[in-house]
Amino acid sequence: MTGFSTRAIHAGQEPDPATGAVITPIVASSTFAQDGVGNMRSGYEYSRSANPTRTALEECLAALEGGSRGFAFASGLAAEDTLIRSIAKPGAHLVLPHDAYGGSFRLFAQVYEPWGLRTDPVDLTDLAAVEAAIRPGETVAVWVETPTNPLLSVADIAAIAEIAHSLGALVIVDNTFASPYLQQPLALGADVVMHSTTKYCGGHSDVVGGALVVADPALAERVQFHQNALGAVAGPFDAWLVLRGLKTLAVRMERHSDNAERVAGFLAQHSRVSEVFYPGLESHAQFDVAKRQMLRFGGMVSFRVRDGEQAAVDVCGRTKVFTLAESLGGVESLVEHPGRMTHASVAGTALEVPSDLIRLSVGLEDVADLIADLDQALSG
Template identity: 50%
Template sequence: MSEEYSKYGFSTRAVHSGVNKDSLYNSCTTPIYTSSTYYWNDLTTNSGYDYTRSANPTRKALEENIASLEGGVGAQATATGMAAITTVMHLFVPGDHIIAGNDIYGGTYRLFADVFTKMGLRFSFVDMGNADAVREAITPDTKCIWIETPSNPLLNVVDIEAVTAVARERRLLTIADNTFLSPYLQRPFEMGVDIIVHSTTKYLNGHSDVVGGCVVSKTKEHADKVAYIVNALGLGCSPFDAFLVLRGVKSLGPRMEAHQKGAMAVARMLDGHANVEKVYYPGLESHPDHELAKRQQKGFGGMVSFDIKGGRPAAEKLFARTKLFQLAESLGGIESLIEYPETMSHASMTAQARLAAGISEKTIRISVGIEDPQDLVADLKQALEG
């Protein structure tokens, strides 16, 4: 974590960390260093950079920024969010066992269940809301507990402190996907997590114009291991992508406030609508994890899911009628998106796995943008009633 700005507040660090890199022209924004290679002063010394796969000044600036926001000692920016997860999975060896939630993002589930199982890793998918279920899933070969909270798409909240306490009992690594809330709303390191991953595509960038990921480490030991893996596998993000994320992250605080303001308005409307069976939003007092979310989060975020009465036919009619909600995957951008997990974000899960997670043909996921909340509420309401 950069000491230069560590004493300042969150949004100050978001704006200033990783910026002052241009001593030649005093640029107020971080330059894009597109060079693939850097010349050496002699056979043993260089500027600190030799080849962009290994390190790049623009990427380094982004890494400093995100490490500062999360409170980590180091970060590695990767080409995608899945590249970030791929990176941390290479901390383990064949035979290792990892515990994860049964309602995680579909792409993560696919990577775990279909790809890394073929490389010798073993996974158990359990109800992460039950600390006893997590404890019972531990075997002599367990090395890690994977935490995704709130979960995707049902927004179940995992008690991070309870899970990390279990992990400490058995000396297990804990890795948390903090994509849904960002460091502005949730601080996993402060609750005992060892490593944090992000899809920077989402809230950190916030403008739906780049894909990227990041791994943030709490200790130098993990930071060094992660950096080695990113370099060895060639998983680092491009300089231009790093520039775009660094540009976007500057407005993270104000954007998250706007996202969650709109999400609360949408959730409250859905909660009382005759054509909605159930709303999944921790900000609602009726959500079973509401008090837990209040305790471990600064806010409730911009994601809302719900079950629509009538299943897929009703969902298709809704999607056809929305004017402000675009039918698209991804999340965390300034524009509002709506999607159908069964055929989109979670299609990579088996039908049995979706059923076990509670995802059905009724389930719809919304990423609430920063538009005027009253407009979003009116648009969704007319689409439900059409």
Template identity: 50%
Template sequence: MKPATKFIHAGVEPDPSTGAIMTPIYQTSTYVQDGPGNNKGYEYARSQNPTRFALENAMAAIENGKHGLAFSSGVAATDAVIKLLEPGDEVIAANDMYGGTYRLFTKVFQKFGIVFKYVNMQNVKNIKPMINKKTRLIWTETPTNPLMNITDIAAVADIAKEHHVLLCVDNTFASPYLQNPLDLGADIVMHSSTKYLGGHSDVIQGALVMNDTALRDQLYFIQKSCGAVPGPQDCFLVLRGIKTLHVRMQRHCENGEKIASFLRNHKKVAKVYWPGFKDHPNHKIAKKQMRGYGGMISFELKDDSKKETKRILSATSLFALAESLGGVESLINHPATMTHASIPREERIKNGLKDSLIRLSVGIEDADDLIEDLKKAIG
């Protein structure tokens, strides 16, 4: 089945009682049982809900996986993966990652004895020297947030398998439309479904997808026991969002290319981070493992003063100054004080994230209007 058809039909069956073409919102906390232990698969909504069940099937289908699990946020999904580990276990993570993930690792799990090691995964040769008998997990993003670094998923998967280590890939920036990490050897795919999967800035949700049934059962136990599950209304919204993922991503990619090119040719812009450029680090890998380059762009100004950065962030009209990404509307963001503020400044600078970096989530408006908005703001 081609992706466009899959996104429309994944996980959705007509409601057996009414024939409704969209999965109903099952707004219930508990289910009547025919007898003790005879629950028709549903007993209590923290354990399972028909709307969530449809979404989890859809998530699995669009990531070419066997099992999907939905969570109350992307951070909750990440939390569940780390809860697979025990005190003393070690995680190798990319040094460029979403600030909320870094905060969860360093401020929550580190104090329980989980050890996190951070490496530049643009060169996968950096990973092997960090592996020892305590290593249990490799965590990576590609493209990364916010520097758009590209990691060779298949090469990292080979290393993980050689050392019997799990590999989890945060696929939020690419979405299943552009990239499928399970096909490249990853064990788990994580999504902040809040972003491209929902697509309309109206829901907070996360997801995990995997092929291994035993791994699914462990993660389902954590999901059920810890309770970070999404409500049926949120599941309905993401189910609806998935149906238009392919058409939205096509426009995100088209607009992203136009705006990245505009910025690169602007006299006041020093550097543009977008994996579609042929001279972007690891562009060849991006071309090999992705079906397009997306609508996420970061850039630096030649005048990298705090005053000029702040001026531009406040000067756009169509690009709204806000956190998050992946919605139909365009957003402008300052990672150093917003999405990545939880990372110490010295760590940010060391990894290449300057205080003056500006991140764009390019929406699906008319590209000419977006370019004109940036043209007026940058001057």
């Protein structure tokens, strides 16, 4: 199976041998009968360790990202936590994006730093700064988020991987905004891919989940141990919902990208908008990098309003088709004010976002309706 959509629909999802069901069953059992003491039937004993529905999702994710193993978790942050505990110990050092997702920054700054993990936030678009921040023998990984949330900067994965590997560090890529369809970090040299499967992988705003896909089998063994030891696994119904979402990922990402490109172009011409952040605009600082490593440019658009923070808050409150809500990646369009919502945890830090910034998750509605909604909200 070589085509992306063929893998999304079939990888890890053979018809059920007992019934012939073409859709993977939801195996809700917490425990499994054994054929004699220590003789597990098909390798299953207890659902924290492994569950057939979760296995199907993990095999599908590995196939889509081109990794040796996939792992499904209860949330994106649970995936991050398991990975960090698999590769780092107190005293280790990690390089972070200077505009990372606020939840990731909270985890690193308020959980791991007291635990003894040292971090340095760096502008990952500055390759010299990345190289300077890596401490050979101490830096375990460079954490890459591309495009970033919410400023949509784009890091050169291949270039960072070359630098990091030459200095003995792993490269981890949060691929949530792009999805496996639009970007393949492992093929560009990354070691691990992370997802909040809540977002585009699930795609319908009805599940919370996370995932890791690992290139190296030895590292995958360590991740598997920590996944079982820490226990923050995806439940069977959540795994089934993400697996269902993956089947339509390619067609959804094409429509998300079509709509977002139109929305970004509209905003770039609007008199009340001072700046638009979208990798598909030629004005974007990393447009050439994005064009080289992404298939399309995705469904996320951020922009700044000319009249300041309150004006941005007011625009968010006037939309009718765009729903005021956190999260992203669902079929419905969402609008939010990062400074007061998703990124409030980084206020007063080096990662603080502009107060006049609005973030859009552009959904699958008719694009004319989306543009009209933004026009009336900006003109109100």
